[in-house]
Amino acid sequence: MATAFDAPELASLKRLLVTAHHILDNEGIFDGYGHISVRVPGDGAFLTLARVSPRLVREDTLILLGLDGTYLGGAQPAPFEWPIHAEILRARPDVQCVAHTHSRWSAVFSVLPVPLRPVHQYAAFLPTMGVPVYRGAGLVTTPEQGAALAATLGTEAAALLRHHGDVVVGSSVEETVIRTLRLAWNGQIQHLALQHGEPDYLGAEECAAFTAAARDIGRAWSYYLSRLPEGRRGGHGRDDSVVPSSS
């Protein structure tokens, strides 16, 4: 029996998902479109945003869907591009969260002959030879299109969608949001660096060195949380998620 939308065990996950949408909106990544999903552990289901703008997200604008798109509860209708989430979560058991945005930095590199490659330590999680690009035209509205996008993503943490945006995945909601912000950060820095010539890209060993030394993401999460207006922190206080860090 699948977990019900109103089940108490989903309450904290819903609050976290609402806050995640607010952060990507507040940082200028989302516009009127885009959505984040989170897997419901063990259920073959996920929570995401119903067909409303991310800025208008609340716990009662979330929807619970099965990986086959079956409606399981919450607000309706489902977002047009629900198969992005369903098919990536189906293909990637290691992934707990998927973000889909129309970030301008991802859109730029989705149409350039230059691949989006890591040029900053924050983006050491990206593939050194470039983020893969899904080339299908139109919105991703069918399981077949979602599966093709999941195949393009492969085992990577991010993929670009040509003329469209990106998908970013992670092992938690917090990691996925921070990765989405860092993908945009890297795109902006790479774009600026390209104005002056060929950037000195990070190599695989250098990425590994930065990844090995990576700080926990709690500090980054609490930073972006603190930038949210009062009332948009999903019940979190300004500092209540700060994770002490030695670095």
Ligand SMILES: [Zn+2]
């Ligand atoms: Zn889209």
